[in-house]
Amino acid sequence: MNAEELLDVCPVVPVVVLRDAADAVPLARALVAGGLPAIEVTLRTPAALEAVERIAAEVPDAVVGAGTVVAPGQAEAAAGAGARFLVSPGCTDALREAMTATGLPFLAGVSSASEAMALLEHGITAMKFFPAKAAGGPDYLRSLAGPLPQVRFCPTGGITPDTAADYLALANVGCVGGTWLTPDDAVRSGDWARVEALARKAAALR
Numbered sequence: 001m002n003a004e005e006l007l008d009v010c011p012v013v014p015v016v017v018l019r020d021a022a023d024a025v026p027l028a029r030a031l032v033a034g035g036l037p038a039i040e041v042t043l044r045t046p047a048a049l050e051a052v053e054r055i056a057a058e059v060p061d062a063v064v065g066a067g068t069v070v071a072p073g074q075a076e077a078a079a080g081a082g083a084r085f086l087v088s089p090g091c092t093d094a095l096r097e098a099m100t101a102t103g104l105p106f107l108a109g110v111s112s113a114s115e116a117m118a119l120l121e122h123g124i125t126a127m128k129f130f131p132a133k134a135a136g137g138p139d140y141l142r143s144l145a146g147p148l149p150q151v152r153f154c155p156t157g158g159i160t161p162d163t164a165a166d167y168l169a170l171a172n173v174g175c176v177g178g179t180w181l182t183p184d185d186a187v188r189s190g191d192w193a194r195v196e197a198l199a200r201k202a203a204a205l206r
């Protein structure tokens with residue numbers, strides 16, 4: 001799978017924050033059952049790498065990746081844990097090089113034409129658009145499609161079940177990312193049926 005194909009795995013990529021690695025497998029199973037196999041586990045908690053490892057080992061139908069990759073060393077650590085893709089909120093030269101070195105598809109974050117052009121210079125055409133709502137939302141992405149039609153995005157940040165379709169309707173959007181599929185209280189209480197129901201609704205968006 002390359003980064004362009006990653007954008008087409010499912011319309012919504014659940015962005016998850018896991019405090020307890022024991023939640024990883026049931027959460028991933030619920031998302032897969034709801035029709036969202038791509039799962040971005042953010043490296044924001046001490047449990048994150050173990051969560052990636054468990055999902056990779058025990059949920060074969062999931063396509064698990066690591067998000068919030070902000071330091072070069074995290075790219076290799078995530079790959080070692082079994083991540084199948086990497087996502088970062090922004091990009092530096094060192095981070096881009098580290099992510100490229102893993103051989104995994106990655107979505108580096110951009111929020112301007114210049115940042116997108118910097119990645120294009122390296123042959124990268126699939127990117128994350130972050131923070132999507134605050135940076136200008138669907139209008140901004142529509143504007144980028146004029147001069148940069150070869151770039152496709154996964155907008156993430158501030159997207160809700162009510163606004164996701166506005167992004168997905170754009171020609172330069174492959175999928176969107178969001179945290180709304182795994183509400184904190186649902187994860188804490190192990191309400192996997194609720195997670196599955198939220199995933200099912202999101203999977204039907206496109």
Ligand SMILES: O=C(O)C(=O)C[C@H](O)[C@H](O)COP(=O)(O)O
Pocket residue numbers: 015042067068069087088089109130156157158159177178179180
């Ligand atoms: O962790 C990363 O790599 C990020 O870039 C941040 C996430 O994309 C946002 O935290 C999404 O959060 P919501 O706005 O709640 O959907």
